Amino acid sequence: MSVFLDTAIDPEVIARARAGDDAALAAIYRAFEVPVRTLARRLLASRTAAEDVTQDVFVDVMTRLHQFEGRGSFAGWVRSIAVTRCLMHLRSPWQRGRLWLVQATGVDDAGSASDGWEAMPGHAATSADSADAIDLERALAQLNSTARAVVWLHDVEGCTHAEIGALWGASASFSKSQLARAHARLRTLLHVDGVGTQCNPITSIV
Amino acid sequence: MQPHHEHRLNLPGRLRSLPAAAPRPDGWSDVQRRLALRSEASNRRYHAMRLAAAASVALVAVTAIWRIGDVSSERPGRAAELLQPLTAEQVISADRVAQLQSQSQALDEVLGGLGARPVVERAGTSLPIDTLETQVQWLDHQLSAGVGELEPRSAEQLWRRRVEAMNSLVQLRYVEAQRIDM
Numbered sequence: 001m002s003v004f005l006d007t008a009i010d011p012e013v014i015a016r017a018r019a020g021d022d023a024a025l026a027a028i029y030r031a032f033e034v035p036v037r038t039l040a041r042r043l044l045a046s047r048t049a050a051e052d053v054t055q056d057v058f059v060d061v062m063t064r065l066h067q068f069e070g071r072g073s074f075a076g077w078v079r080s081i082a083v084t085r086c087l088m089h090l091r092s093p094w095q096r097g098r099l100w101l102v103q104a105t106g107v108d109d110a111g112s113a114s115d116g117w118e119a120m121p122g123h124a125a126t127s128a129d130s131a132d133a134i135d136l137e138r139a140l141a142q143l144n145s146t147a148r149a150v151v152w153l154h155d156v157e158g159c160t161h162a163e164i165g166a167l168w169g170a171s172a173s174f175s176k177s178q179l180a181r182a183h184a185r186l187r188t189l190l191h192v193d194g195v196g197t198q199c200n201p202i203t204s205i206v
Numbered sequence: 207m208q209p210h211h212e213h214r215l216n217l218p219g220r221l222r223s224l225p226a227a228a229p230r231p232d233g234w235s236d237v238q239r240r241l242a243l244r245s246e247a248s249n250r251r252y253h254a255m256r257l258a259a260a261a262s263v264a265l266v267a268v269t270a271i272w273r274i275g276d277v278s279s280e281r282p283g284r285a286a287e288l289l290q291p292l293t294a295e296q297v298i299s300a301d302r303v304a305q306l307q308s309q310s311q312a313l314d315e316v317l318g319g320l321g322a323r324p325v326v327e328r329a330g331t332s333l334p335i336d337t338l339e340t341q342v343q344w345l346d347h348q349l350s351a352g353v354g355e356l357e358p359r360s361a362e363q364l365w366r367r368r369v370e371a372m373n374s375l376v377q378l379r380y381v382e383a384q385r386i387d388m
Contacts, residue, residue: 003226029234037227051230058237059244136220155218183217 003035004079004157014074018065029058032075036082042152043086045145053089057082083153087167090145139189147182154179254383257319261380264316268309268373299358306365313372320379331382338375342368 009031016024036057040050060081068077140148146168153159153167154175161172161179168174230236323335345368349361356364 026234029237030229033229033233034226037229037233041227042224054233055236055240059240062237062241063244132220133224136224140221151221155221156224186217 003038004032004075004082005073007031007035007075009074011070011074014065014068017062025062028061032058032061032078035075036078039079039082039152039157040086042140042156043083043145043149044089045141049089053082053085057085060085079157083157083167087149090149135190136186139186142189143182143185147178147185150175150178151182151186258380258384260319261316261376264312265373265376268312268369271305271309272369299362303358303362303365306362306369309369310365310372313369313376316376317372317379320376320383323379323382331378335375335378335382338371338378341371342375345371 009028013024013027017028033054037050037054040053040057041047044050044053057078061078064081068074140151143151150164153164154161161175164175165172345364349356349364349368352361352364
């Protein structure tokens with residue numbers, strides 16, 4: 001289930017936030033900080049960029065509260081702003097240039113998404129679980145930005161293929177083929193099918 | 207199939223069980239700071255628009271005065287005026303100089319209203335602005351150095367060039383202020 005859609009907020013708080021109540025604005029921030037930050041960290045290759053985009057998402061949410069018409073869920077509305085912000089970042093010419101440079105030189109001074117990941121305190125995990133998670137994060141980080149975003153939006157956020165396709169101005173087939181290719185690549189990287197040599201799973205050495 | 211292997215095959219399930227990011231203690235204060243900055247920028251944009259409207263009115267007025275000056279200099283009697291004795295020409299020229307001085311002063315006021323140049327500048331406007339500012343400084347130097355000594359015709363020429371340079375400078379500075387605000 002999506003972390004976003006699990007987050008509920010009292011309509012009364014939204015109404016107070018619209019009126020400019022600082023406490024209500026802070027309550028919205030606290031409620032959605034983790035989902036927004038998690039989404040940004042998973043979708044963007046750079047940790048610094050993810051922090052920056054997270055702040056921008058909340059500035060957008062706070063300044064556009066009057067545009068929320070209450071038709072869908074508030075969480076869904078915040079998620080759509082967060083996804084749009086992340087994709088805008090990925091599509092920016094500067095970011096594309098930076099990614100090209102990172103791929104060409106192999107040096108990324110902004111920190112990768114899987115690097116220095118501070119998990120929620122209290123996230124219970126056995127050593128096998130955490131080794132599994134590290135393997136998966138490493139594999140996820142090796143996908144290209146579009147594939148990574150499609151996988152995350154579909155598998156974790158529960159977006160439909162049509163919704164994902166629309167985000168790229170494409171059809172549902174685009175999302176389906178991206179997802180199929182990304183899953184295949186992840187399985188190879190994780191040696192799930194017993195093939196592939198590009199990534200040594202940490203589980204095999206612990 | 208072993209449960210662990212089954213779990214490894216379930217990619218969506220594994221992705222969903224990845225840890226969420228931890229909240230940042232200073233996150234809200236950062237957002238508040240950005241909100242304040244955005245609000246400031248929007249206020250600046252509002253003032254810049256008001257200033258732009260005032261600048262446009264001033265520019266239209268200056269251009270109109272300029273055009274009137276040009277039309278009057280092109281009236282049918284101009285040739286006759288040019289043939290008049292030097293003293294008459296000097297009088298006309300002094301009149302034009304006074305007109306150009308007031309236009310120049312109006313443009314100085316508009317430029318003053320645009321405030322200081324932004325810290326972040328665009329290469330496209332920065333260089334021509336620097337050039338125009340240097341030109342205006344040079345003209346000011348020429349005008350101040352030659353007080354009382356300049357021929358009326360030379361003074362008029364210098365003042366006309368100053369008005370032209372100031373006019374371009376105001377327009378460029380306005381464009382620059384607009385772009386920075388965007």
